[in-house]
Amino acid sequence: MGGSVKDQLGRIQVEIGACPAVILVNPQLGENIGAAARAMLNFGLIDLRLVAPRDGWPNPASEATAAGATNLLNDAKVFETTAEAVADLSFLLAATARRRELEIPVIGTGEVGAALHAHEQGGTKTGILFGPEKAGLKNEDVVLCNHILTYPINPAFHSLNLAQAVGVFGYIWKSAEGTAPPPAFDTEPSEAACREDLVRMFEHLEDELDKAGFFFPEAKKELMSRNIRAPFTRANMTEQEVRTFRGIIKALAKGRGKAR
Amino acid sequence: MGGSVKDQLGRIQVEIGACPAVILVNPQLGENIGAAARAMLNFGLIDLRLVAPRDGWPNPASEATAAGATNLLNDAKVFETTAEAVADLSFLLAATARRRELEIPVIGTGEVGAALHAHEQGGTKTGILFGPEKAGLKNEDVVLCNHILTYPINPAFHSLNLAQAVGVFGYIWKSAEGTAPPPAFDTEPSEAACREDLVRMFEHLEDELDKAGFFFPEAKKELMSRNIRAPFTRANMTEQEVRTFRGIIKALAKGRGKAR
DSSP states (O other): OOOEEEOTTSOEEEOTTSSOEEEEESOOOHHHHHHHHHHHHHTTOOEEEEESOTTOSSOGGGHHHHTTTHHHHHHOEEESSHHHHTTTOSEEEEEOOSOOSSOOOEEOHHHHHHHHHHHHHTTOOEEEEEOOTTTOOOHHHHTTOSEEEOOOOOTTSOOOOHHHHHHHHHHHHHHTSSOOOOOSOSSOGGGBOOHHHHHHHHHHHHHHHHHTTOSOSGGGHHHHHHHHHHHHHHTTOBHHHHHHHHHHHHHHHTOTTOOO | OOOEEEOTTSOEEEOTTSSOEEEEESOOOHHHHHHHHHHHHHTTOOEEEEESOTTOSSOGGGHHHHTTTHHHHHHOEEESSHHHHTTTOSEEEEEOOSOOSSOOOEEOHHHHHHHHHHHHHTTOOEEEEEOOTTTOOOHHHHTTOSEEEOOOOOTTSOOOOHHHHHHHHHHHHHHTTTOOOOSOOSSOGGGBOOHHHHHHHHHHHHHHHHHTTOSOSGGGHHHHHHHHHHHHHHTTOBHHHHHHHHHHHHHHHTOTTOOO
């Protein structure tokens, strides 16, 4: 996708066409349009299009729920028909939970993100249709689409809020962006305690426990020691944490109220 | 996870414990609590817990946005503290977008779903904390968690609506259903210590350290306490290991040679 830059007001500017257009077909409540705009911007989607919103446009009811994503509302393009709204798009999805008799192939939630990015990188403009609250998309809109996208939803409670549906799509799209695996730990390798420090901590602890008569009977000492060490090893402690625990052992071993 | 059936009223019935608990810590707006409940039920999550909701509970403002998920609101459990709310859970996530100085490992959005299902299949109760609107989770809550979960969010507009955050989590969990359990867990899920046992261990340790004059100066106690708790939380301790460490604390605190 295209790069994003910030303008002088710190607002994010992304080249239109580098992200999917979100097309809300006949949305009813301004609050939902605003909340959808907020969810879009959360995940870096900025191309909002409205097809014949019920209460007209602009709609003041959309502002509070947009929570700062007002640029998206101001820049929203309004169309009379779905066909006009999607005219420039070449890869189009229909978000719908309803089973259709249409021969439009379903695309899996696990593959749609990569498909969108591949199209965008190839210069293809992409988009997704969301239908009105309650009624959902009409078949005539769905047949404009390359694929149907359906979320894995609870069949007994399948009516997703419009802005929720947009937000989940945003997550799906954004999370498919050039995915490198996250580091397993926040801990910087350089901060991690070396084995030597860890073993010294174990020996310090076990020495004090010996003096306290903790290892009883003696025959069980080896097993008990393993059980003590395992969780500390798993914890991937930092140098600082090892120092802290050395202090703890010292403080406790000195007996109550005698640390200073 | 356990199967879901409908009762005679058509309400969905899922065995509690078969899905993650969603814990909203100090939620402010009833509307957001209702919308979160709706999003939960959309994805089959039914265990809603509230920690000290700002406007009390029940809250009539939550009903309209719940849009039929009123059972979840009626069944919501209310707690005064986060520790109480998560007492029975053994695998706990913190949903947060903020970078933390805490040594709690991040878990990737691509792996967290499978990890949750693996724990649930092993009989481990799981959950996720969401902080209040605007402020987010406090560090003292995050250190109770095995992992931090962060969505791939637009850094220039990262404040996600509370219900949106819950909905995306629901999607992540539900869409990972039926994926192969990851082999990477050292701890047998069924043996994992619950948060209540862990918190009691922390309190026991910190109580003895207090008596030993360890927390000096007093102003640093909170930070020191967090640094002590983080590696224990990361260690994914078993019940047996927690018992062992309670014994260790007791033995050391008694002073040398006086354990028996």
